[in-house]
Amino acid sequence: MNYEAVIGLEVHVQLKTQSKLFCGCATEFGAEPNTRVCPVCLGYPGVLPVMNAEAVRKTILSGLMIGCKITQFSKWDRKNYFYPDMPKNYQVSQYDLPLCLGGAVQISGKKLGVTRIHLEEDVAKSFHFDTTSGVDFNRAGTPLMEIVSEPEMRSPEDAFAYLTALKEILITGGVSDCDMEKGQLRCDCNVSVRPVGQEKFGEKVEIKNMNSISGVKRALEYEIPRQIAALGRGEKIFQETRRWDDEAGKTSVMRTKEYAHDYRYFPEPDLMPVTVSDAMLAEIQKLLPELPEARRQRFIYQYGLPEYDAGVLVANAALAKFFEKAAGKNPKAVANWMMSVSDITTTPIQPTQIGELVTAIDAGQISGKQGKDVFAAMLTTGKSPAIIIQEKGLAQVSDTGALEAFCEQAIAGNPKSVADFKAGNKAAVNALVGQVMKLSKGKANPQLVGEILAKKLHSA
Ligand code: ADP
Ligand code: MG
Ligand code: ZN
Numbered sequence: 438m439n440y441e442a443v444i445g446l447e448v449h450v451q452l453k454t455q456s457k458l459f460c461g462c463a464t465e466f467g468a469e470p471n472t473r474v475c476p477v478c479l480g481y482p483g484v485l486p487v488m489n490a491e492a493v494r495k496t497i498l499s500g501l502m503i504g505c506k507i508t509q510f511s512k513w514d515r516k517n518y519f520y521p522d523m524p525k526n527y528q529v530s531q532y533d534l535p536l537c538l539g540g541a542v543q544i545s546g547k548k549l550g551v552t553r554i555h556l557e558e559d560v561a562k563s564f565h566f567d568t569t570s571g572v573d574f575n576r577a578g579t580p581l582m583e584i585v586s587e588p589e590m591r592s593p594e595d596a597f598a599y600l601t602a603l604k605e606i607l608i609t610g611g612v613s614d615c616d617m618e619k620g621q622l623r624c625d626c627n628v629s630v631r632p633v634g635q636e637k638f639g640e641k642v643e644i645k646n647m648n649s650i651s652g653v654k655r656a657l658e659y660e661i662p663r664q665i666a667a668l669g670r671g672e673k674i675f676q677e678t679r680r681w682d683d684e685a686g687k688t689s690v691m692r693t694k695e696y697a698h699d700y701r702y703f704p705e706p707d708l709m710p711v712t713v714s715d716a717m718l719a720e721i722q723k724l725l726p727e728l729p730e731a732r733r734q735r736f737i738y739q740y741g742l743p744e745y746d747a748g749v750l751v752a753n754a755a756l757a758k759f760f761e762k763a764a765g766k767n768p769k770a771v772a773n774w775m776m777s778v779s780d781i782t783t784t785p786i787q788p789t790q791i792g793e794l795v796t797a798i799d800a801g802q803i804s805g806k807q808g809k810d811v812f813a814a815m816l817t818t819g820k821s822p823a824i825i826i827q828e829k830g831l832a833q834v835s836d837t838g839a840l841e842a843f844c845e846q847a848i849a850g851n852p853k854s855v856a857d858f859k860a861g862n863k864a865a866v867n868a869l870v871g872q873v874m875k876l877s878k879g880k881a882n883p884q885l886v887g888e889i890l891a892k893k894l895h896s897a
Contacts, residue, residue, distance in 0.1 A: 439633040440668070442661045443641075444590035446653075447625040448603060450582045450613045451559060452495045457578035458558045459486030459529065459708075464580070466619050470573035478558075478578035480524030485707055492580035493536065493711055495612045496556045497721050499582060500537030502610050502728060503551055503603075509713045511536050511555075513705035518698055521572050522560040530557035530583075532702045536711065542586075542606070543730055544598035550587035557581050562620075576620075582613075588627070588638065593657035600624065600650045605729040609754055617648050626653055629674070630664045639664075640674045644681050644688055656681040660688050732757060740768035749776050756781045762788035770795045774812060785819025794822040801882045807831050833882040837889065840873070840881055844889045847872035858894055866890055 457464055460477035476484045497507050514532035535555035541548040559579040564571040584603065590596050604615045604622060615622040624647045629639035644660060647653045664674050679688040727735070729751050736747035736757075750760050750772060759781050763771045771791050778784050794815065798808045803826055814825045826832050847869045848855055857865035866887065873886045 438669075440630040440665045441633050442591055442593075442657070443588050443629045443631060443638050444592075444596050444657065445588035445627040445641075446586045446590070446596060446599065447627070448584040448586075448600070449559075449623045449625075450499075450584065450607060450615065451621040452492050452580040452582055453611065453613050454489055454491045454495065454580055456489060458489050458492050458556070458580040460578055462575075462578065465575070466621075468575055470571070470575060473575040474577070479574055480526075486529065488708060488711070489580060492556060493713075494717075494721055495580075495610075496536050496554060496582050497713065497718070498610050498724055499584070499607060499612050500540060500554050501722060501725055502606050502612075503540040503542055505537035505540035505551065505554060507713060507718060508534060508536055508538060509715075509718070510534065510710060511713075512710040513708045514702045515705050516557075516700045516702055518700060520560075521570075522563055522577070524561075524574075524577075528558060528560060529705055529708070531555035534710075536713075542599055542602050544595065544602050549589050549595065549599050552585045552587050554582055554584045557583060588629075588641075593654045593661070596626065596657055597650060597654040600653060602729070604650070605752060609726050609729055610724075611726075617650070620648060623648055624653055626656060626660075628657060628660055628664070630661060630668065640676050642674065642676070642688075643678045645678055645691060647681060649683075652681060652683055655683075655686060656688060659686060663688070736760075740764055740772075742769060742772055746772040746776065753781065759788050763791040765792035765795065767795045767799060770799070777812075778816070784816060786815050787819075787821075790815060790821050797822055797826060801833060801884050802826065803831050803833055804883065807833075831880075833880050837885065840877075840885055840889055841893075843873045843876045843881060844869075844886065844893055846876055848890070848893060855894065866894070 451464070454464055456462060457478055460475050462473045462475050462478055465473055477486060500507055511531060511534040513529050515527040516530045516532070517527045519526050535553045537554035538552075540551040540554075542551060559576050559581040561572045561574045561577040564573065586599065590599060607613050608615050613621055617623075626644040626647060627641045628644070629641040631637065631639040642660065642664065644656050647656060660679070667674060676694045678691045678693075680691045681688050733744075733747045733751045736742050736751060737744060742750070746769070750757050756775065760768075760772065760775055763775065765771060774791050774794065775781070778786070794808060794811060797803050797811075798805055803811065810829070811822050811825050811831065814820065814829070815822060818825070820828075851869060851872060854865045854868040858869075869890050870883060870886050873881050873890070874883065
């Protein structure tokens with residue numbers, strides 16, 4: 438029997454705000470454990486939360502970017518559970534009235550639906566040492582957006598493309614840096630399989646807490662055949678939570694449905710519902726950036742870039758911005774040079790300098806090969822191409838007087854090539870160009886040399 442996979446993702450994204458969701462503590466990554474905490478995020482009794490409006494705005498902006506309907510009346514709920522990462526024994530989240538509903542993420546060829554986006558507080562981070570465990574509450578209370586997709590992905594590639602596109606969108610909107618190594622974007626993968634043609638979904642398995650996009654793809658590449666094989670053996674798939682072991686390349690059972698949580702959600706009595714006025718919505722609408730897909734298309738038609746180049750440049754917002762400043766008269770050449778820069782944010786090169794380099798090559802002042810040396814020097818020194826060309830003495834000889842002399846010398850010294858040329862072998866001119874290059878120690882402008890030689894050979 439042929440099976441197809443059904444995949445839905447729950448993506449958690451830490452918002453880029455100065456302070457936490459319900460207190461004034463800084464949302465700083467990498468600080469000394471338990472130094473960015475206060476009675477509110479430590480869950481002391483008797484304290485009251487105060488909502489961070491910027492987190493709500495960034496969630497709404499995220500919703501607008503992927504075409505969600507913004508719920509103008511939403512509320513907070515308590516999700517109750519008992520675990521050391523949450524000292525209040527409940528997490529403030531949004532249950533039945535989230536901030537955003539619907540929407541979709543465009544990947545190549547199709548749109549993948551989003552069910553909802555809600556806002557909640559991140560929990561503390563646990564560390565397990567040899568004989569003890571530790572809890573760092575610096576992360577507790579960080580604004581965390583949960584983006585739940587519809588079960589519309591059908592392959593590991595779909596999931597990979599969805600996450601990549603979503604991450605690009607969120608970074609572009611300045612909503613989050615989405616640095617997965619810092620845990621700013623985490624993902625739970627829900628996956629089931631069903632016989633092709635069957636409408637009803639199969640029983641799903643949830644793979645928890647994935648922290649890399651390629652990990653998600655590999656986990657699905659393992660899990661889908663595992664489920665298909667189990668069904669093939671006549672086994673049943675039961676709803677369960679699994680973990681992904683990145684090193685072993687396998688998923689394994691974490692808990693079965695028996696241990697599913699009952700979170701006993703109920704409305705948070707200490708926080709007012711969130712009302713979003715039309716005026717506030719209009720303000721946020723003004724912050725809508727050009728989205729990656731639209732920018733990619735624009736780079737293709739405005740600058741005449743190949744699809745590949747546009748994709749590479751747009752995938753990195755800093756690179757795209759740099760490119761637009763540098764593009765100049767020959768955007769394709771500028772793109773080529775830029776795609777070889779390893780980290781645009783730390784390069785000493787100024788955007789206009791790449792244009793200067795391209796102009797120097799296009800004008801024949803230096804050869805393309807010399808351009809590589811100049812570019813390497815630009816990367817290490819930050820000096821302008823003009824200065825590097827001068828310092829290295831690279832400028833090609835374009836002084837026709839000097840070139841004519843070299844050409845005459847070459848013609849006089851190579852009667853055989855001249856005879857070949859006159860006998861109709863046009864390629865023989867290359868040998869003469871080579872001679873001139875040698876005579877000029879590589880500095881002659883080869884294009885000009887070609888022209889001068891052609892003229893001289895024809896008139897001779
Ligand atoms: P739960 O109540 O178990 O959390 P939800 O209905 O909230 O399940 O869905 C959680 C995620 O799982 C969503 O992204 C959804 O698209 C996805 N999902 C739901 N049912 C399935 C299924 N049968 N196979 C794969 N993914 C599914
Ligand atoms: Mg769920
Ligand atoms: Zn705090």
